[in-house]
Amino acid sequence: MHKTLIDITNAATILKLLGDKTRLTMVKILDSHDCCVCEFVEIFKTSQPAISQHLRKLKDLGIVKETRRGQWIIYSLNKESEYYPLVQNILQHLPSQDFKLQELEKQGLRISCE
Amino acid sequence: MHKTLIDITNAATILKLLGDKTRLTMVKILDSHDCCVCEFVEIFKTSQPAISQHLRKLKDLGIVKETRRGQWIIYSLNKESEYYPLVQNILQHLPSQDFKLQELEKQGLRISCE
DNA sequence: TTATTATATAAGTGAATCGTTATATAAATT
DNA sequence: AATTTATATAACGATTCACTTATATAATAA
Numbered sequence: 001m002h003k004t005l006i007d008i009t010n011a012a013t014i015l016k017l018l019g020d021k022t023r024l025t026m027v028k029i030l031d032s033h034d035c036c037v038c039e040f041v042e043i044f045k046t047s048q049p050a051i052s053q054h055l056r057k058l059k060d061l062g063i064v065k066e067t068r069r070g071q072w073i074i075y076s077l078n079k080e081s082e083y084y085p086l087v088q089n090i091l092q093h094l095p096s097q098d099f100k101l102q103e104l105e106k107q108g109l110r111i112s113c114e
Numbered sequence: 115m116h117k118t119l120i121d122i123t124n125a126a127t128i129l130k131l132l133g134d135k136t137r138l139t140m141v142k143i144l145d146s147h148d149c150c151v152c153e154f155v156e157i158f159k160t161s162q163p164a165i166s167q168h169l170r171k172l173k174d175l176g177i178v179k180e181t182r183r184g185q186w187i188i189y190s191l192n193k194e195s196e197y198y199p200l201v202q203n204i205l206q207h208l209p210s211q212d213f214k215l216q217e218l219e220k221q222g223l224r225i226s227c228e
Numbered sequence: 229t230t231a232t233t234a235t236a237t238a239a240g241t242g243a244a245t246c247g248t249t250a251t252a253t254a255a256a257t258t
Numbered sequence: 259a260a261t262t263t264a265t266a267t268a269a270c271g272a273t274t275c276a277c278t279t280a281t282a283t284a285a286t287a288a
Binding site for chain 4: 230236
């Protein structure tokens with residue numbers, strides 16, 4: 001099986017970053033659906049700056065990328081990242097978090113960014 | 115492929131624990147060789163309490179286990195851990211750290227615990 | 229039994245981390 | 259042009275974390 005070896009210092013940095021429940025859940029959600037900031041704000045019931053700061057860290061390491069769509073900024077997993085294989089491997093061990101998006105849809109909050 | 119799903123809160127805890135260069139390197143080394151505390155002290159060139167504290171955290175989560183052998187306590191990976199498959203998966207992405215043990219042997223320091 | 233060696237624990241300190249509030253920027257709407 | 263909506267950044271406080279020094283425990287050797 002192909003495995004890109006990752007320098008242990010960089011690997012520790014990535015794992016530390018993913019070692020936060022909010023960020024780990026974000027990444028798991030992004031694994032199946034792109035999302036904008038406002039959706040995460042609803043999902044995690046925390047402040048918008050807190051969400052932006054988490055996304056910034058993920059973006060700084062190249063784990064996620066952003067695309068502007070009008071006034072919204074859509075985040076997605078960066079599949080070109082050298083860390084993507086590791087991230088994918090980790091995510092396989094986690095249960096789907098899609099129910100969080102489904103709750104949003106029930107409340108009609110997901111549509112806001114589409 | 116069998117994957118044991120890990121609750122996302124526990125997964126974040128595990129990843130945070132592995133998100134430290136010293137602990138991650140320890141676990142990678144333990145993946146191929148059992149080690150005692152004094153070896154880690156030499157390898158990481160840090161204090162004995164610092165090493166003991168790292169091992170304590172890994173032990174508390176069940177990632178490593180210990181066996182006393184005379185005055186030494188030998189640490190090894192706990193392959194029965196529910197987190198072992200995840201840990202294994204992560205370690206596959208890391209380059210071998212055996213060279214650190216080999217350096218010890220050159221200095222005749224590894225033999226001390228055998 | 230005393231000293232030595234290996235390891236663990238406790239307490240304290242400085243740095244890193246995460247959330248908050250306040251403010252800035254940028255696009256869309258009026 | 260002014261307002262609103264979405265997002266980012268800055269500054270600060272509380273908590274967490276990893277290390278240090280000092281001390282405790284436990285096995286071995288003298």
